C-alpha cells in the first residue's frame with residue numbers, strides 16, 4: 001500500500017476518530033496526527049481553556065490553520081475535530097488532499113462515549129442529547145458531502161472498524177491501479 005493516499009477521518013464527537021485513527025495508522029505504518037491534540041500541544045492549553053479565552057471563533061481559526069498544515073503532509077492518517085467540516089475551506093482542503101472517511105455513529109452512542117469526558121466544551125452548557133441531535137442535523141450532510149467513504153462505528157469495536165477501513169480503502173485504491 002505504498003501508494004495509499006492521505007486518510008482523513010471526519011465525524012462527530014465520540015465517533016472514534018482519535019481512537020480508530022491511531023489504530024489505522026499503526027496498521028498501515030503511517031504517521032498519525034490528531035488536529036485537536038496538535039492544537040492543544042502547540043498552545044500549551046487544553047480545548048476548554050481555548051474556548052474560554054478565545055471563544056469558539058478563536059478555536060475555529062486555530063483549527064483551520066492546523067487542518068491547512070496537517071493536510072499538506074503526505075501519507076498520513078489525520079483525525080479531525082468534530083466541527084472541522086463546518087468551514088468550507090476545511091472541507092475543500094480535506095477533499096482535495098486525501099481520501100476522507102466519515103465515521104458515523106448514533107447520538108445514543110455519542111452520549112455514552114462522551115458522558116464522562118469534560119474536554120468537550122460544546123457539551124457542557126445545556127442538555128447534551130439535544131445539543132448532539134441539533135449538531136447531527138446540521139453536520140451529517142456536511143460529513144457526507146466531504147467524504148469518500150462512510151463507515152459505521154456504533155456496532156463494533158475500534159479495532160474491527162480499523163480493519164474494515166483498511167479493507168475498503170484497498171478496494172477503493174486498487175481499481176485505480178488497474179486502470180493506470
Ligand SMILES: Nc1ncnc2c1ncn2[C@@H]1O[C@H](COP(=O)(O)OP(=O)(O)OP(=O)(O)O)[C@@H](O)[C@H]1O
Nearest residue numbers: 012013014015016017018019082113153156157158
Ligand atoms: N467503535 C467504538 N466502540 C466502542 N467505543 C469506542 C469506539 N470508538 C471510540 N470509542 C470510545 O469512545 C470514546 C471517544 O472516542 P474518540 O475520542 O476516539 O472520539 P472522537 O471521534 O475523536 O471525538 P472528538 O471529536 O470529540 O475528538 C473513547 O473512550 C473511545 O475509547
Ligand SMILES: O=C(O)C1=C[C@@H](O)[C@@H](O)[C@H](O)C1
Nearest residue numbers: 013036047081082083120121
Ligand atoms: O464537534 C465539535 O465542534 C468539537 C469536537 C472536538 O473534536 C473538538 O474539536 C472541540 O471540542 C469541538
Ligand SMILES: [Mg+2]
Nearest residue numbers: 017018036079
Ligand atoms: Mg478526537
